[in-house]
Amino acid sequence: MDIHKIVLIYPERDGRIWGRAQGSPYTLMRLASLVPDNLPVEIWDEDLGPIPLHQLGPHDLVGITSKTLSIERAKEIATAAQARGSTVVVGGTHATLIPEEVQAWADITVVGEAYHTWPQIIRDVAQGTAQKLYVDEQWASLDGVARLTDRVIEMVGEHRNYWTPYMEITRGCPRDCTFCTAIRVSGRVMRHRPVEEVVEEIERRRIKRFFLTDDNFGLNFRTNPDYIVQVFEALAKLNLSGWTAQAEMMVGNFPELLGLARRAHLEKFFIGFESINSSNRRDLGGKSKGGVEEYKRIIDTIHQHGIGVVGLFVLGLDGDTTDVFEATWNFVRESGLDSVSFTIMTPYPGTELRREYEAQGRLLPNAAWSLYDTAHVVFQPAQMTVEQLRRGYDWICHKAYDPAAIAARGLRTLQRHPVAQYQRRMFSSFSTDLGYRKTVSYRDRERDFRWRTPARFDGTALGAE
Numbered sequence: 001m002d003i004h005k006i007v008l009i010y011p012e013r014d015g016r017i018w019g020r021a022q023g024s025p026y027t028l029m030r031l032a033s034l035v036p037d038n039l040p041v042e043i044w045d046e047d048l049g050p051i052p053l054h055q056l057g058p059h060d061l062v063g064i065t066s067k068t069l070s071i072e073r074a075k076e077i078a079t080a081a082q083a084r085g086s087t088v089v090v091g092g093t094h095a096t097l098i099p100e101e102v103q104a105w106a107d108i109t110v111v112g113e114a115y116h117t118w119p120q121i122i123r124d125v126a127q128g129t130a131q132k133l134y135v136d137e138q139w140a141s142l143d144g145v146a147r148l149t150d151r152v153i154e155m156v157g158e159h160r161n162y163w164t165p166y167m168e169i170t171r172g173c174p175r176d177c178t179f180c181t182a183i184r185v186s187g188r189v190m191r192h193r194p195v196e197e198v199v200e201e202i203e204r205r206r207i208k209r210f211f212l213t214d215d216n217f218g219l220n221f222r223t224n225p226d227y228i229v230q231v232f233e234a235l236a237k238l239n240l241s242g243w244t245a246q247a248e249m250m251v252g253n254f255p256e257l258l259g260l261a262r263r264a265h266l267e268k269f270f271i272g273f274e275s276i277n278s279s280n281r282r283d284l285g286g287k288s289k290g291g292v293e294e295y296k297r298i299i300d301t302i303h304q305h306g307i308g309v310v311g312l313f314v315l316g317l318d319g320d321t322t323d324v325f326e327a328t329w330n331f332v333r334e335s336g337l338d339s340v341s342f343t344i345m346t347p348y349p350g351t352e353l354r355r356e357y358e359a360q361g362r363l364l365p366n367a368a369w370s371l372y373d374t375a376h377v378v379f380q381p382a383q384m385t386v387e388q389l390r391r392g393y394d395w396i397c398h399k400a401y402d403p404a405a406i407a408a409r410g411l412r413t414l415q416r417h418p419v420a421q422y423q424r425r426m427f428s429s430f431s432t433d434l435g436y437r438k439t440v441s442y443r444d445r446e447r448d449f450r451w452r453t454p455a456r457f458d459g460t461a462l463g464a465e
């Protein structure tokens with residue numbers, strides 16, 4: 001086929017929030033950078049608005065990346081593109097976790113990272129020799145792989161279209177949390193980008209803030225401290241306003257590295273404490289043990305180094321009863337956390353957790369993939385009803401994202417900085433919680449409850465007012 005243009009599509013997730021989409025389409029930016037210069041390439045992010053499917057034609061190659069929760073929308077887009085004669089390639093998390101399902105409707109399905117297979121697919125489609133399935137699980141070295149091109153940086157307009165540029169320094173995680181999809185998609189070997197490449201990319205994108213997509217950046221404090229020191233020393237020289245990384249709580253045991261991290265403009269860690277219930281530790285792959293005193297000590301240590309902590313918690317693990325909601329909320333209030341996120345345990349395809357639930361007959365029948373957004377219950381919890389878990393999640397979200405609660409956490413965060421920095425720190429002190437509140441408000445439209453929240457959770461709170 002004589003390819004006229006390549007269009008890479010991100011199906012809608014959250015839409016625009018206060019005029020911009022949340023995070024830049026980083027995966028597609030890197031795949032678009034692998035397209036040869038002589039071929040026109042475009043990125044269509046549906047979070048920015050309706051995508052012009054009518055512009056597609058029979059000589060266009062369409063690539064769609066999708067997580068599980070947007071795979072139904074990905075299928076609609078694929079069908080529309082195919083109706084116009086385009087060839088459709090589908091990759092991303094869901095295609096990697098459950099390729100047989102995607103193969104039923106995509107022209108070409110990609111399993112894995114696609115850094116090696118995507119250029120091959122373009123060549124094969126052009127020569128009329130494309131296969132139905134391409135598998136790329138070599139866990140490619142990140143050295144020089146898919147470097148962003150200037151035409152892609154220009155095209156995406158990160159500064160005007162997105163709140164948070166995404167960035168990658170490492171990839172993979174050797175842990176084995178039973179619910180994790182990241183290790184199925186990124187592999188269990190931690191890989192590292194050359195430090196000079198990271199610096200070069202930040203400078204060329206002219207970004208001052210970024211969110212690291214790294215699965216478990218913080219684990220490198222223990223496993224690759226020399227590399228981490230190099231990263232911090234290099235970033236310290238850049239004119240950054242602040243960046244954010246995902247980590248596990250053990251980063252709090254490395255005070256010297258925390259000091260270097262702060263000098264490197266690291267602003268916040270997103271830490272997966274996951275549960276305040278120690279009977280859940282088997283599911284947490286060794287990174288968290290449900291010990292709240294230890295959690296508080298770690299949060300205090302990180303704060304002492306001028307770095308904020310966003311606490312991530314999963315609700316509905318098998319050890320959880322209806323007491324978990326109030327206990328988790330009490331911990332959040334006392335902990336000094338800067339921001340907080342709650343998710344409902346979700347058995348994604350390809351995980352050990354899903355296999356267990358399937359064997360035990362605990363997956364709810366006919367739950368659409370769009371409900372796999374960690375805000376809906378799609379399985380039978382072990383020690384409560386589906387409705388209790390749903391109401392408990394709603395209750396704690398309303399507690400946490402009540403304007404007074406957000407203001408209290410944001411002001412506390414602000415006060416940890418010198419007064420002279422208040423203006424500069426204002427946005428980041430409130431933005432994470434406000435973003436979460438916006439997401440919860442959006443989901444509320446499909447549920448019938450108000451922001452007025454009972455003080456105690458009794459299993460019937462919310463929706464019954």
Ligand code: SF4
Binds near residue numbers: 175181285
């Ligand atoms: S620590 Fe995080 S990235 Fe690693 S396996 Fe657990 S959930 Fe996945």
